[in-house]
Amino acid sequence: MTDDRPIPPEDEGLPEWLRGFELPPDDEEAAKPPPQRPADSLDFLRDVGGEPQPGIRDTATMQPVSSGAPPAKPGRKQILEEDDDLPTVEELRGITATLPWMRDLLGLEPPPEPAPAGELPPSPPEPAADELDWMAFEAEAEQGAPGALPDWLAGADLELEQRPLEEPPVPPPPQAEPPDWLVGMEEQVLPPEPGQAAVPAGEPEAPPDWAVEQPAMPPVEESGLSYEEWERLQEEAGREPSEAEKLAEEVPEWFEAIAEGELPAAEQPPAAAEAAAPEFMPDWYLGLEEQEPAQKPEWFSAIDYSPDALTAEPVIPEKAPEPEPSLEDIPDWFAGAEVPPAPEPETPAEEEVPDWFAGAEVPPTPEPETPAAAEVPDWFAEIGLTPSREADWMADLQAAAPEEEQPAPPLAEEPALPETPTPEVEPPRPAHVTEPPAWLGDLPFELERAPAEAEETPPPQAPAEPVEEFMQLIEEKLGEVEAPAPLTTGQDALVPLEQAEFDLDELFAVAELPPEEEAVEQAPPPGAEIAATQLPDWLAGVQVGGFSVVRQAMDVGETPLEELSERLRALRERALAAAEAAPPPSPAPATSALDGITDGLAPATIFGNMAGREMILETRLDERQAARVATLSGLLGLGEEAVARDAEGRPVALTGAQQAVRIAEAAKRARARSRFKPARVLVTLALLAALVLPFLVDVSALLPLPPAALDPASQGTLDAAIEELDERSQVLVGFEYGPTAAGEMDALTRALLTHVLIRGARPVIVSTNPAGVLHARNVLADLAADPFILARRGRTAALTMPDDYVILPYLPGGVVGLRALTATSTDASALDRGLFAVDLEGHPTGLDIRFLQTAFDLALVFGERGEDVRLWVEQVGAVIKLPLGAAVAAGAEPVARPYLASGQLIGLLAGYRDAYSYDAVLRSALAQAGGEAPGGRLTTGTPLPSPTPSPTPTQRVTATPTSTPADEDLTATALASGTPTAIPSATPRVIITATPVPTQARPAVESQAPTPIPPPPAPPEQDTRWYSMTLGVLAAGGLIGLGALVNFAQWIRRRREP
């Protein structure tokens, strides 16, 4: 500290804090431009003038315009009329009459006479375009269209006057550079390029709201300058000012005005009062406006504010008051500077109280006020003057503040506690980059304001004494840290808070809770603890009201026992009994750490007395677990091998190797058991017995044979359709089964094909089953050599292919192949490559199949599955409109039966029973006819047609080319049935004339005399098979029924089991 310096006589009129200012030793250092300051570095001045007045806000007062600055246009100030305690604009005009930079902003005329040189000379107007960019935004905002305003500003309640674009530019303020306290603002709001001061008005920019309020160039009628003159002034302002000029410019001239008491009243346009936003009153100015000139102290009137006195070397006072700096009040830029002691005590501001202490009410402390070292304007510190004494005038201003309690500022206006910088930190942290200045918190349209409740929140509860002591101790510690440091260089005067030595134990020992008795006496209301610790500050004083359920519950007395209901009384007694029944936990043994503490968790003995016990090295299972393992093992077929017993008979788990061995053995046994299933063997034996028994024993007396008759209702009229065939007929046969179904289907196939062959028709067999083709070959080979058929047909040799029957190759494609089967062409050339061109062996069939419905008289399907019949019905029967009969296995009957009911099938034979019936009827008919043609249905007992010799030669198709000029493409022909038709004649075609059919296609039939041939008797195995099958069905039915009963019994047993 430099307290021992004597105060020079010339400084006696200066405030104490100004006496300590001294020039820096190096002129060059003084000539350096002041470093940029954060915009919020002026917040400390708010404390000087007391709490900010909510009534008046003048945006002009915060603008660093010098005497040469253009006057503020009307509408820059707004006085809230509702606050009578605030100085009016006229009063401010009087105050600022001698403050050019304020006068200009208020719209006053510049002083007629500039100050002499060396005594705060008025800065000549100079362009300083690069230094006054922040003003350019104002010009843009005013000259430009409203669209130039940013969106966020469009909604602001500001009255912006529209200036004509043709107004000449106003010379910029002569000050070479703005005050350092605005440099931060400049950086914050201006674009990075300095040349943008001349940005045209129409170019959209986004200046801040406060910048919009500032004019760039006053109107011509106000400034009296043309644009050229203004530009020249700007150029002059661009030169480097001298040291004296800098000092003079950077010293606020309002000091002089205050000292001289010149408070000329100036006319204030009413629009200015309306447009001025109260939020733009800087914090440091708040309170100053309340000072009446007449109330200034005497010492203030005696102060010499002349430039000489201000620029003279100050004299350090010999003895300064004991400083009580406050780290919270020290801005960043002043870290390390000498802090003069504060002679007067000052109550710390509420916003400087930490949050955790917000609820405490700190009584006025006798400690001297925190020195205003931190509150010295930074621009003053940057010029090299070192304040040695506190600004007494500020203390007076503080003392002269209104006595009434000012409402707490909004939360948004509360500045953050300045972080104590380390001496090495230079320049100070530009907090404005991330945090807006505190005065911006007053803006109603950008920053959020604290709720109104915050100001109306009653003060928190009375603090406890330990808290006061705690805070007092903290202040003492802070004073100890700062007091001994001599303020010589301003770099190492303050010790950072991080380096301060605190005895936390000592600190918190003071803040211990009061004794229990005191706490009982000072029992806070419910929720006070929460409000003091967890609730926000504005809720700290909120108490539980009378309507609180808790309060009401507390107020309600205990209900007498007699008034309780029976239920509640029983519940109470039950609870009491339970409480009495529960024995109090025995105190822990002496070895416990909780001796004497009851109602706690009973200690659990994890390790008992191990003496005399053997170590358990295996997993022990209780009986319940062992039962579960046994159940699972039983499900897996492992039995109980997976669980072993120890010497005491307790179940123990097996080791891994033991489990592997036993599981392997159990699996082997399980496989053996799975292979041999007694139930299956019993069923098999039962079925075999039923099936074999008819072959060994005559069971004809037990089971009837199928009827030797056909029921037209269930089997259709297929027999009649076959009966109508003759030797010129062709039957399309779908052979859709293979060897797997031969045991059942062959009987049907033989019966039907025998009937067809006896009638002399030629079956044309096609199959979509590759194996079916082969099986059809075998079946037809047997029939071709059947003596009865040969006899009936008057043949001595076996029937041959393709004369007596045709087996076509495998028909690929499934359903598509069947569809292609019907897509025959009238093109005769297709006969050579069509499906009917060659037979199974690759020989030409000689068939002239151009229209299926005309080439065939009947279609038969031998299907193993119902799907086969369905496809034939859908793809063939529905297209060619041929009479379609089906012979299917018994399993396919349910699917084929609806087609018979719908008439799509003329007959349906299913299973061995129908085969047996059909064969029996056929033989019966042949026997009754005695070799004559039965004619009509077999069921009627009419004899089969007598064997007639085939004509020689057979004329299948009679075609006579009768090409006419009028119709060259068609040739009249006749089908086998005699129906006349026409075929294309322009294409090559096979013409089968009346000439004998080649031997290859139709062998000659021996002409024999018709002799009656009785049908041979049915083979004996036919009846035996019927009995075998019938017995097998009965056995199967019995077994199925027995199985159902067994299953039902088991289900009943499971239901009855618990």
Add this chain to the structure above:
Amino acid sequence: MTPQALDAIGVWVGFILTLLIFSYLLTDNFLYRLTVYLFVGVAAAYTGVVAVEGVLLPWLRGTLLAPAPQTGQIVLGLIPLLVGGLLLLKAIPALAPLGNLGLAFLIGIGTAVALIGTISGTLIPLVYSSGAAIGDDFVNGLILILGTITTLLYFQYLSVKTPEGEVVRPLLVRVAGGIGQIFLIVTFASLYAGAILSSLTIVSERIAFLLARVLG
């Protein structure tokens, strides 16, 4: 070797294979599986031979390998080969998408043909006959219609959500579905009975075959 001898050999081979197949009645054994593998192998081989001899070669002889084939014959003969080649590309993962072309061709045509046949050959005729059956026999027709409708309703899965959050089918649908379920049970039972009957018929034929060889 005469054909009669070959037939006798074939009969005895069939006899032995039949016994091996019947050995499955006791348990699953190697002989049974050997017989099954033999049957599958022979059937596959025969199918392949039939496909080549009965389908491919005749097609090639009539188109590409025809004497002096015309352009139309060549193109016609190449189309099946091209589609078949695309199907073979399904074995190569990188070229599998090309195989989808042939597969789509087959599936598309097959589905279209089957759909047309189903509508014209099954759906319309059966609906018509079912309606006509009411006039012929009201009881049977009513049972037929009831069975058809309830069976169709059984396979609808629309449901409603109760206020309790339970998803249930409407009562009418549940009742109808239950009736349809009965019809389904009867249908499947008849199919199962027919399958058993067919199986027993085949077994009896085989037993007769075996006994004829054993007993003469």
